[in-house]
Amino acid sequence: MPSPSRDHPPRRVIRLRADAPAKPVEGATCNGCGVCCAWAPCPAGIWVSGRRQGRCRALAWDGARYRCGLLAQPRRFVRWLPAAWTRRAAARWIAAGQGCDAALSTS
Helix, strand or coil: CCCCCCCCCCCCCCCCCCCCCCCCCCCCCCCCCCHHHHHCCCHHHHHHHCCCCCCCCCEEECCCCEEEHHHHCHHHHCCCCCHHHHHHHHHHHCCCCCCCCCCCCCC
């Protein structure tokens, strides 16, 4: 059996809302599907979740799509830093505006 890699991550079931948007192709604009954050936390998520694997604690559903809680509700996760600083840092850490970087299959 080949070892897991970025091109072939190990198979694992992640649970998302049925009404969440479908995962876009890698490189396309983020649509809030939540797949990447449900799979593993980014550097900002590691910071607030305290873990490197599994669903990010900051993954939040807004009624139509998933969002990073550090952007949507920064004071909920980091009370000791100014919200504007937390938002700026989180946007950089999650590469906001750079497109989907989740090389994961949803099939």
